[in-house]
Amino acid sequence: xxxxxxxxxxxxxxxxxxxxxxxxxxxxxxxxxxxxxxxxxxxxxxxxxxxxxxxxxxxxxxxxxxxxxxxxxxxxxxxxxxxxxxxxxxxxxxxxxxxxxxxxxxxxxxxxxxxxxxxxxxxxxxxxxxxxxxxxxxxxxxxxxxxxxxxxxxxxxxxxxxxxxxxxxxxxxxxxxxxxxxxxxxxxxxxxxxxxxxxxxxxxxxxxxxxxxxxxxxxxxxxxxxxxxxxxxxxxxxxxxxxxxxxxxxxxxxxxxxxxxxxxxxxxxxxxxxxxxxxxxxxxxxxxxxxxxx
Numbered sequence: 083x084x085x086x087x088x089x090x091x092x093x094x095x096x097x098x099x100x101x102x103x104x105x106x107x108x109x110x111x112x113x114x115x116x117x118x119x120x121x122x123x124x125x126x127x128x129x130x131x132x133x134x135x136x137x138x139x140x141x142x143x144x145x146x147x148x149x150x151x152x153x154x155x156x157x158x159x160x161x162x163x164x165x166x167x168x169x170x171x172x173x174x175x176x177x178x179x180x181x182x183x184x185x186x187x188x189x190x191x192x193x194x195x196x197x198x199x200x201x202x203x204x205x206x207x208x209x210x211x212x213x214x215x216x217x218x219x220x221x222x223x224x225x226x227x228x229x230x231x232x233x234x235x236x237x238x239x240x241x242x243x244x245x246x247x248x249x250x251x252x253x254x255x256x257x258x259x260x261x262x263x264x265x266x267x268x269x270x271x272x273x274x275x276x277x278x279x280x281x282x283x284x285x286x287x288x289x290x291x292x293x294x295x296x297x298x299x300x301x302x303x304x305x306x307x308x309x310x311x312x313x314x315x316x317x318x319x320x321x322x323x324x325x326x327x328x329x330x331x332x333x334x335x336x337x338x339x340x341x342x343x344x345x346x347x348x349x350x351x352x353x354x355x356x357x358x359x360x361x362x363x364x365x366x367x368x369x370x371x372x373x374x375x376x
Contacts, residue, residue: 086141090151091134098133098156102208102256103267103282104318105274106152113270118164118256121263124172125164128180129256132156132163135184145192158191158211159184164257165215165351170222183214190214204360207318208352215351243304244290251286251309255352259305271317278317281329285309285316288333289340298341311336314355319362328366332358 086094096111103110118126136159140150149155162183170176187210194206249264258264264286272279289312293303302308315332323329339354 086137086150091137094137094151094153095130095133095156097151097153098137098160099129099153100270100274101153101157102161103271103274103278103314104207104321105271105278107274110270110274111153113266113273114256117253117258117263117266117270120266121253121258121260125167125257127172128163128167128176129160130163131177132159132161132180132184135159135181136188139185139188140192143188143192145188149195154195155188155191158187158208161208161211161256161352162187162215162218165211166218168257169219179218183218187211187214204363207356207359209356212351212353212356216348219349247290247304247306248283248286248309250304250306251290252282252306252313254306254310255314264306275321277320281320282313282317284329285313285333285336288312288316288330289337292334292337296337296341308337308340311340311350311352311354311358314352315358318355318359323362323366328362331365332362335361 093108096108096115097106099111099114100107101111102114105111115126115130118129133156136156137150137153140155145155159180163180166176166180166183170179190210190213191206194203194209197203198205246261249261249268250259251264252267253260253264255267258267268279268283271282286306286309289309290303292312293308294300298308312333315336316329319332320329335358336354339357340350343350343354
């Protein structure tokens, strides 16, 4: 049965925070934790509780030690902690919901990883966070409050506003619409992987540009809500594909999918990022099979 010493647990939790951005780097995780603590102290409590419960429950359930160590059972739980505190406030009930959700997310996560490794399924990424987040918010009647909670004061469409929107697009990955938070997150990912950080920045820029050109909501775009899914999609795809074409396609797909969720009235969370990565992966598999037949 896996065990974690206090120091090993700390590293696993920090890796869990870095895994939100698909990294396994304690320094990256620490900077992410700092970004949350500086800009939203209440949220950091929920995130830490989620990551701790997610990591410790994986140990109790006997999951693979190497997966626990690199944070694969901490990031979905940390995101759930952020989401629940953002919408429900910091309370004993909220912390209980975070703990319960973290365990349930792990039960799904372990099956998704097993299916990916044994049956070549597509990666789940943050799917446990999205599914349980939708379920919990639906039961709480808070689905329509997600976007409102992530919008700050009205912003101006000018040079500084666009620059702030790009970094806010990175910050909104963890529900922080502040430009300085996004900049710190960019530094955190750069510390772990410079190429990933560059593509994440390109994704935020691309998402913002595409939404504004398409006549989408300026306030949502300037608050970073147009950028976080393309940023994650570009980051994830760039780690698998060497060509610049695949991340670019992922950016476009994430923007289009976000528009679809908006029309459905369903908070996208990180589902457009997940689906964009799936579409690119399926396209690559189709091309490979076609090449083999030829």
